[in-house]
Amino acid sequence: MIPKLDLYKEKYSIESADEIRPGLEAMEEAMQSLGHPEKTGRFIHVAGTNGKGSTVAFLDSIARAHGLRTAAFTSPAVTDLHDQITIGGEPISESGLDRAFSQIQSANLSGRLTDFELLTTAAFLAFREAQPDLILLEAGMGGSLDSTNVVDPEVSVITSVALDHTGFLGGTLSEIAAHKSGILKPGKPGVIGPLPEEAMEATVSSASKIGVPLHVYGRDFRLDWRTFTNSRTFCNLEPGLDGPHQRQNLALAIEALLLAGIRLEEAAVVQGAGSASVPGRFEEIAPNVFLDGAHNPAAAEALVRTVREKFGREAKVHFLIGMLARKDYQTVIRLLEPVAESMTFVTFPHGEAATADQLAAAASLPSRRITLGEVQKAERFATSAPTVITGSLYLLSAIRPLFLQNTKD
Structure with a gap:
């Protein structure tokens, strides 16, 4: 479910399947039909269970x-599909997607792609038209x-590996x-x-088979508090995103840019890290x-x-x-309960x-500390304590516009 994709599908009489269909055959055929837009530009490709979006940012x-x-x-989209394709840091315009x-x-591609393949194809076409200096590509699920x-990216990044999408990717970390x-x-x-x-061993094995030189966080580079070090050192780094894990994501981004041949200057790295x-x-x-x-x-x-x-x-x-019901919401709720x-x-x-009843049944907090609510009234659930709205990104997609509208009002 990609917000507002149906508007473009209807406008251009394009059919696509709202399903996950792993495989590259349909994409490869689409790219050939469109003159291979995926071969235009310099790419950094980012995969991982968590941290992909932050690293791209x-x-x-x-x-x-x-x-x-x-x-x-x-x-996925947090507001709508325009946010998923950005050029110069700004969401793509309606005319650009048109x-x-x-x-x-x-190209007569109607009925041959899934929704996500359709949007990925639109992104490649938009990038070919824009001709940016650097294209940053986040994998949707898995990678292969x-x-x-x-x-054919200049650098590939794997941010993390944890159990998620096990029905498609397998039930083990390897x-x-x-x-x-x-x-x-x-x-x-x-x-x-x-x-x-376990995940590192599988990654090293895959890399060795095709001659990929790996640059591993903690071994070849690191970010200790506010200082990045490898062959270069950048100091006074303050990530614009909250959370201790964001220092790792920032370090991955810096290392990838260096490997892509970008001539980094400390002042600009500090500025970019802080404004992400x-x-x-x-x-x-x-x-x-x-x-x-x-969500996991x-x-x-x-x-x-x-x-x-x-x-x-x-x-x-x-x-x-x-x-989502297919996610391990029981474990997520258990992990959040201590705070x-x-x-x-x-x-x-x-x-x-x-x-809401299914989720509440998984909680072990006293019943007086558990309530059921409605998305449309989310802004009313604020308490004296800080409020964190979490879980599915599809939930955030539904709630975020409500708060933004209230801000405008």
């Missing part, structure tokens, strides 16, 4: 601070069979890592975040109200660390939570959303 912000014109493709979908229509994996390692390309450098041992932002990544959408898309256990653990760093180790917050003053559970508009 750091890449984009630092590159633009150095005067480069960037383009980026991220997922031109891309017109080309898709002319993801629709973005038709490019299986998931093997999928994500599929974005690595022969002879091109790979930047690797701090992975669990991502909707829905511990975003303060209203006073004392934060949005964070912690690893992301929930990172959110707990962020809450404690932001408000103090003994602090408690109010959570408003909505999640929860109270929890409100909601059902949000999505065919796979868990009900």
